Structures are given as C-alpha cells and as structure tokens.
Amino acid sequence: MAILRGGIDLGGTKIEAIVVDAKNNVRGSARHPTPTEGGPSDVAASMIAALSEAAAQAGTDTKALVGVGVGSPGSVDTASGRVASARNLPGWEGSFALGNTLTKQLGAPTFIANDVQAGTRGEFVLGAGKPYKSVLGLFWGTGVGGGIVLGGEPYRGRGGAGEIGHLVYKPGGRRCGCGNRGCVEAYAGRASLETKARKEIKKGAKSDLVKIAKKKQHEHFTSAVWADAVKKGDKLATQLIDGGVEAIGVGLASALNLLDIEAVIIGGGLGVRFGQEYVERIVAAAEPHLFPGHAAPTVKLASLGDLGGALGAALLVPAKPAAKKPARKPAARPSAA
C-alpha cells in the first residue's frame, strides 16, 4: 500500500489540503474557504473537512495517512503544536492547541510550522529552489513573509527568523499591521495596500478597484483584483503596487546585503499572480541598494503555484515512517556474539 501524507496550507482566505505519495505526487486535493467568523476550533473543523475530502479523492482516509503537515500563520510553536496570534484568522488572538486538535480528530500525527517556512521548504525541495543549498523565500501576499534555508536546513533563529516584511523601509513612515511604522509590509502587503486604497478612494481618488472586486464577488481586494486593476491601467492601483515593488526591492536589498545568499525565490499570492515581469521589477528596485562588493543575486519566481504551501506542509512529515513492530518471522541469529 502506498505511503501517503497530508499537507494543509492554512491561509487567511483559503485552506488548501492535499494528499501526496512518497514521491510527492498529489493524489488528492481540496480547497475550502477559511471561516471568517467563529474561532480556532471552527478553523480546525474546516481544515479537517478539506483534508478528509482530499483523502477521499486519493481513495483513502485521514486515519491511514502516515502524518499530516500544516503550514500556519501566526506564532507557531513547532514542538507543542500550539499556534498563537494568528491575526488574519477569526478569534485567534490567543493561543490554540491546533496540533493536538488535528491529531486527535484526523487520527494521524500532525506536524505544524510557520506557513512561510513551509512554503520556502516546498520551493527549496521541489520547486524553483531545487538547484541551491541556501535560499531566501519571499512571499508577497496579504503580508510580506520570508523563510530562510541555509546549507539545506531551515534557519529559524530563536523561532521567528525571516520577517523580511518587517525590515525597515521608511523609518517613521506608514503604520504597519504589526504596530510599527515604516515596515516593508506597510507599503507592500495586500492588507495594507487595501486599507490605503480604500482611504484614498474615500478621500476622492478615482479607482475601479471596488468595482472590479464586486464583479469578481470578492469581499477584499484579492491578488486577482489588483492584477486586473493594474492591467486595466487603474492609476491608484498602479501607483500603490509600484510603491509595493519599491518597498520590497529595498527590503530585499537589505536582506541580501546581510545574508549574501545563493538564491531568492519570490512567491505568495501577489508574487505568483504578477509573475516574472514583477520579479524583474523587484530586482531592478533592489539594484541601487545592493552592496557593490557582492556578486549579483539570483532571484526566481516560485514554481509550485497554488499548491506550493500545501506541498511544503506535506514535507514537514518526517520522510521515514515511524519504526514498525518487529516482523513476525524470527530474525536471523547474529553470526557471532
């Protein structure tokens, strides 16, 4: 029987669940919207529903999985499986035992990591990061997150390394979701961009962002909404996205000057949606700030697409299945003492 693993990418807007085999081929997948009301246990219930659906598609049951990996936003304690301060999820200001809850209800051991670290792992092992030993993953979406792999191993610092979205772009500048001022994310994260756009629209700026969102029946200015608006030449959207590119470029340059790392992989909802052209624009924005003594960096677009986060999560499950009971057949006797 095939050894199957589960992977769940828990996002602010959707839950992506997959079941993969030992070669990381996707055998089943399901996407559920992330609950916008309730609390952590409602989110957990949706995760279980999504993974159960993916398992059924793969012709199995969650109980039969050797393990389930989860990439989660917020502050993740990988050892205990607790997740705290997941600000984009409903009622999740405190700490919740996500790991234990899932392990119990799925009937399979659960392994949780930060969503961005899981996404970076996915791109490193299976995607655009494959040729390299050390990579910086930069995820441009609702927020701006980063994951670091050094010499093949995830680098986590004291647990929270990689906050590239909170490198300082403009000291004393725009207020960030984290509470500080002038972070890269305050100028480039989708949530901050939407807040800024709605404020400008309220003040009289002309923009089709609201209209485009309505037409797509999206409550928020999703990546698709921003991409559409920019494509149509919407002035406000273009100006804000350009500002985001500039902020990411400066933050990326700072990160590269410090890390002098082999390769950068750019992913995330906006990153993937805007694609290669914007990867090149981010590099161009970084260039004037790159330390001249360093070799030029390698910056690539993430290649795993929408399932990258879930694939990275599935990779959190240890490769070797847990030690099995000894076989019934008696072992050969050792030839000498």
Add this chain to the structure above:
Amino acid sequence: MAILRGGIDLGGTKIEAIVVDAKNNVRGSARHPTPTEGGPSDVAASMIAALSEAAAQAGTDTKALVGVGVGSPGSVDTASGRVASARNLPGWEGSFALGNTLTKQLGAPTFIANDVQAGTRGEFVLGAGKPYKSVLGLFWGTGVGGGIVLGGEPYRGRGGAGEIGHLVYKPGGRRCGCGNRGCVEAYAGRASLETKARKEIKKGAKSDLVKIAKKKQHEHFTSAVWADAVKKGDKLATQLIDGGVEAIGVGLASALNLLDIEAVIIGGGLGVRFGQEYVERIVAAAEPHLFPGHAAPTVKLASLGDLGGALGAALLVPAKPAAKKPARKPAARPSAA
C-alpha cells in the same frame, strides 16, 4: 616548547599584532601605524615589522609560529589569501596576494579572513559572545561592519555576508562610501561622519572637532576626537553621533527582524569608545522597529577591547598543529590484520 600563534588586525589607521599561546594568553604585542602612502607591499612590510616585534617580545621568531591569522578589510578570498578593494588602505584598489607575501616573509603559514568576521570570532570565542551559540557582531568604526556566527560556525553566505552597514536606512538619502545612497554607514561610519562634519563646518557650522583633533595631533576625527567633542557638548558632533545611533538602531532592528538571533555584540572603535551607555541608546533606537512577535534581543558591548581584532585573527589558525612526521621510534605493530 610552547605552541605560539600570531594574530594581525589590519586596520585603516593602525596595525595591531600579537603572539598568543595555546590558551590565547597574549605573550607579545605591537602596534604600528598603517602606511598612508605607497601600496599593498608597503602595508605588508609594516605588518611583518609589527608581528616581528610582537614575536621578539614573546621571546621567539615569526618562523617559530605555528601559524599567523590576519583580519583584513576589503574583499578577502580566504582560500587564495588574496585581498582586493581595500579602500581604506593606500593604493589597494586592485587585488594583492597578501597571504602568499606574508607566508613567505614570515616563514609561517598565514590564514586570512575579513577583519569584521575575525573580530566577531574573537568576541564569540573569548569575549562577550562566549555564552551564546549564534551572534551578530556589529562593529561601529571607520565603517559599520557585521559578522555572523550561527550555531557556533561563521556564516559567510557566498563570502561577503554581514554587511549590516549597508542595510538601507533612508532610501535615496546620504551618499555612502560604497557608492549607494542611504546606507546605515553613510549616517554612522566615522569616515562618513567626518566628511559630513567638515562640510558643515565649511558651510559655517560652529564646532570644536577640528581643534580637538589638532590638540590630539590626529589627522582625522578619530573615535577619541568624537568622544571628546560629544563629552564637551559640541553641538555638531552630538547631532551627528546621535544621527549615527539612530541609523545603527534602525539597521540593527532590520537585521534582528530577519535573523531573530540569540545575541548582538557591539564593538569597533566608536562602539568601544562610547561604551555601554551608547549600546543602550542603540537598543532604544532599535526598539520601535523590532518585530513585536519576537522575544527581546540581547545586545552586549564587546569585551576584548583593542586587541579583540588581533585575538580573533589568531583564532583563524587551526587549533591543531599540522600533522608531524612520524616519530623515529617504530610504531607498535597492529595486533591483527
């Protein structure tokens, strides 16, 4: 006979040479001014003179040293021992085989690394970084340099990691010595501060910096000159140093948000001269920019003082002496095939 090693810290204004024993006790030391004219071979000659003096003080000769470590500015190729683009040294724009030159003339194998990486290693092994496994060394002097140790090992990226002085502080701001604009170093490095101060004085700003430098017979505004001026309440000096503290604080916050590292050690000419009070001021400047999800950082003053760079350099010499020729006495025969 004692196993002795040499260490040379090659700085922009002085060359510090020491001879240490196996327990890193300093057995001899000498300080020579760095030549301000000529080229790399003149600098090498001064290095040899300084180390020879230190060796004589230790009752030995450079030929008897098991190895000599060198911390050098510029772009250092540790494998070949070549040093390029050492902008603070005379006629050193190109590449020079410093390692081979020293090895030949000293009669002992030479090991070269970046000066800041050597300084970080010194503090990590013998100084303020001793209790930690991962540290960021921040050296505030002529420039602003950084060295990184992760899990006990130097982290060099592609060779040039740690350029914390070139993290972006103000995009498009003051011109930096590296050619870019708005780097931390452009606001905090002693060379940039002197350029800015002389410009302001020329424009009519009142300051005692020139007078203090003359009195000390220092051609440049050294760390001692800046410290004196600030102590005496010199307005321009205070304002510029305060600006430097702010820039370093912001850069440090960006570095910490990315690395989430165990400890930071602040050294360098200005860092050591201004001492603990300014370490606290740098931390206060960083605080509004630190990612709220991270634990508070540990930031300490370097503890090795003036010899820190040379001690770190001496640590570059491999701990075990090279394999010796087999002893004359025949080896015991192996008991079985």
